[in-house]
Amino acid sequence: xxxxxxxxxxxxxxxxxxxxxxxxxxxxxxxxxxxxxxxxxxxxxxxxxxxxxxxxxxxxxxxxxxxxxxxxxxxxxxxxxxxxxxxxxxxxxxxxxxxxxxxxxxxxxxxxxx
Amino acid sequence: xxxxxxxxxxxxxxxxxxxxxxxxxxxxxxxxxxxxxxxxxxxxxxxxxxxxxxxxxxxxxxxxxxxxxxxxxxxxxxxxxxxxxxxxxxxxxxxxxxxxxxxxxxxxxxxx
Numbered sequence: 001x002x003x004x005x006x007x008x009x010x011x012x013x014x015x016x017x018x019x020x021x022x023x024x025x026x027x028x029x030x031x032x033x034x035x036x037x038x039x040x041x042x043x044x045x046x047x048x049x050x051x052x053x054x055x056x057x058x059x060x061x062x063x064x065x066x067x068x069x070x071x072x073x074x075x076x077x078x079x080x081x082x083x084x085x086x087x088x089x090x091x092x093x094x095x096x097x098x099x100x101x102x103x104x105x106x107x108x109x110x111x112x113x114x
Numbered sequence: 115x116x117x118x119x120x121x122x123x124x125x126x127x128x129x130x131x132x133x134x135x136x137x138x139x140x141x142x143x144x145x146x147x148x149x150x151x152x153x154x155x156x157x158x159x160x161x162x163x164x165x166x167x168x169x170x171x172x173x174x175x176x177x178x179x180x181x182x183x184x185x186x187x188x189x190x191x192x193x194x195x196x197x198x199x200x201x202x203x204x205x206x207x208x209x210x211x212x213x214x215x216x217x218x219x220x221x222x223x224x225x226x
Contacts, residue, residue, distance in 0.1 A: 030214040040216060041202055043116060043217040044157070051213075088157065092213050099145040099208040101170055104157040 003027050006089055006105025015114050019076040023089035023105045026070065030091040030103075033065050035074045038086045039105065047087075048074065079112045086110070117141065118218035120205050126224045132193040135221045139186055139207030142151055145169070145190040147208070147215060152201040163188055195225045 006023045013019055021035075032051055036044035048063040050056045050072075056063045062075040072091075076083055086107040094100040121122035138144050148160040159172035163182035163186055174180075176197075182188040192199060202222055206215040 034214060036217075041151070041220070041222075043204060043219045045116070046214055046216060049214050071157075081175075090157075099147075099162070099164070099169075099213060099215070100211075101147065101159040101162060101172060102149075103159070103205075106156040 001026060003103050004105045007108055008106050010062045010109040010111060012113060013079055015079060015081060015112055017112070019079050019080050019083070019110060019112075021074040021076075021087050021089075021108050021110070023072050023104075024070055025072075025091060026092075027093065027103070028070070029093035031094075033063070033072050034090040034092075034094045034102070035061075035063060036088040036090060036104075037049065038088060040085075044088055054085075081112050081114050084111045102103060115212065116216040116218065118205060118207050118216055120203075120218035120221050122221060123219065124222045124224075126163040126226065127195060128226055129195055129197060131195050131225075132191065133195065133223065135190040135192070135203050135205075135223075137188045137190070137207075137218060139188070139205075139206030140209075140214035140216055143216075145208045145210070145215075146182055146186070147206045148174075148188070148190050149206065149217075151204060151220075152198075155201075157183050157204070160190070167206050192223070197225050199223065200225045 036049040089105040090102040160174040162170040
């Protein structure tokens with residue numbers, strides 16, 4: 001079983017829709033949760049970062065973490081064609097000074113249709 | 115632009131050969147991470163260096179090695195290449211005490 005599970009999609013929505021992307025995980029030690037956006041196999045771009053449980057909002061993006069259910073979500077409001085990309089969830093376990101490895105989901109491919 | 119640079123962007127080579135991938139972290143970042151992204155495996159952690167020292171190893175093959183130099187740039191060496199080593203190789207860096215990592219544009223390796 002993978003430590004992080006993410007539905008690969010593909011997910012296709014009309015412009016303006018609310019998009020919900022999700023990941024589940026099995027490692028209780030994960031404390032730091034991130035969402036990355038990757039365009040056409042380019043370098044992943046950090047979108048959101050959350051520590052422990054709770055919500056975080058940044059513009060059209062909202063990240064939610066529910067550690068009790070080992071479930072994280074990313075919501076995109078008023079989706080735009082430019083949001084079409086692969087979205088990767090990532091997690092790390094340790095708050096070491098030197099940083100720690102990220103464990104990624106396999107990514108969800110999103111297409112927003114005009 | 116994340117501030118992380120990687121060279122070369124593309125690399126085509128033959129089985130059995132050796133290649134070196136280079137990464138320069140963001141200014142001031144001491145941690146460098148290497149990840150491999152293949153079509154069937156997703157993004158997999160390979161190895162981490164912090165201020166010149168190896169800090170963590172993932173599922174990195176023995177044919178692969180890395181180092182971080184005093185100027186903090188890092189190199190990933192891949193030897194005795196096999197067809198299955200064809201993948202995107204990403205470098206990421208992070209600031210001291212911060213968990214977020216910033217990724218470079220990657221090196222696309224094709225082994226023929």
